[in-house]
Amino acid sequence: MLNRREFVKSIGAMAASATALGAFATAQAQARGGAHVVVVGGGYGGATAAKYLRMWSNGAVRVTLVERERSFVSCPISNLVVAGVRQLDDITLSYDNLRSKWGVEIVTGEVVAIDVARRQMQLADGTTLNYDRAVLSPGIDFLPELIEGLAGNEELLPHAWKAGPQTALLRRQLEAMEPGGVFAIHIPGVPYRCPPGPYERACVAAHYLKTHKPGSKLILLDTNPDIQSKKGLFMTAFNELYSDVIEYRPSSTLRRVDAQARRLELEFDTLEADVVNVIPPMRAGRIVDQLGVPLVNDRWVDVEWLSLEVKGAPNVHVLGDALFPAPAMPKSGHMANQHAKVAAAAILNLLAGREPNPTPVVMNTCYSFVDDGSAMHVASVHQYDVEKQTFLAVEGSGGVSTAASHLEGQYALVWAKNVWADMLA
């Protein structure tokens, strides 16, 4: 605890540093004709950051969004595409509103180099972008080299863990499978993008197999020793809905694959399947290697949670799945959207010479389908803890559904509609 004198002194010091910082930031912004923020990656984190920076600055801050793809394809709901309940078109959205309604400058391209000291980015086509602050929301990249024989074989053994052509490919392979066939899914060790996602995929694919490919089996190979999210609810679905389809095998580490033969070698076992979905181990999107900072476990980015500014890389903020998460914080699209809002608010404060909001809150909601219409949720609320300097899940808050239901199936689709609008409309 501060005594009164120290308290008054610290407030004074804070005010003084804020004023000095403010003058500097203002001079800088004026010299450049308005601050410029470059956002890299137009997913749940990046698109939200771009929109909210424009909205909350009333258009005063220039925002450029660099994205490789021309449209956004959502990972959430993509398991329904794999199961044939939805089409790829249903989860594909345009970036047009960000441009026309919010004034975000959209560059279709790829950032290949970042000079943190010069606050400069290089695009693959040679273009240079200068920034006052950068936001990287690069999602994940895969580490297929950790499983022998996997690298370069993503057409034969699709991951479908980045929505788009891979989603459609896995769908086609399932459709082409003969009734009575075997579909194998491999889950990497934690942490990976979307903890409940693989179990949801198993459920909705099992529903498809049960109704369209009678006699088929689904083998769920989990590197982890147990179901990683909504455990009781998924156990219920596996046992009550799909006991004749799904075989769940925990602690199944995939050592080697023969892609042509679709043969999977585990530690103590080998199996062959007709369709194989290997979700590879993952890490932060590789562009973060440009920041020149050490990654946690060589994979994830460490940030100051009040601003999501990267430790050791000033003026660069990282969001979403690429982060080394706070305790009990999932790698989810919903959470990336929430990160984006904390970062956008902090960036606008910092550009104005103020400290970031000292009491941010983020929350997560994640729905999983168990068939073509019923879903269940997990929710959590995370408040910033001053002492621990991280977000902590609020004790007694959050939780899961009592059971999967059609009502929550409706809510899951409504969630998608609203979160897509929150980031892109």
Place this chain on the structure above:
Amino acid sequence: MKTTMAAAILCLLGAAGIAQAQDPDLARNLAATCANCHGTNGHSAGGMDSLAGEAPDRMMRKLMEFRSGERPATIMHQIAKGYTEDQLRLIAEFFAKQ
């Protein structure tokens, strides 16, 4: 008397400290955590209740009922428990003005 006075001054100082520490955009930032489901600034994109323009007392009553478990819900009873009463009040007041 002297002690009471000192305590009162400390309380005032404390209050001033909190006021100074609170971000001027705190209500906006807190309300933005609701937007994923309820729409940007509480304007729902469809299928979910819009929160924009709702009377703050009415919304506060609902939120407190979710928080206590009095009001049945699929998910809001779990979410409302993650926010303090002060935070919920700021959120309700923000949406009322949208």
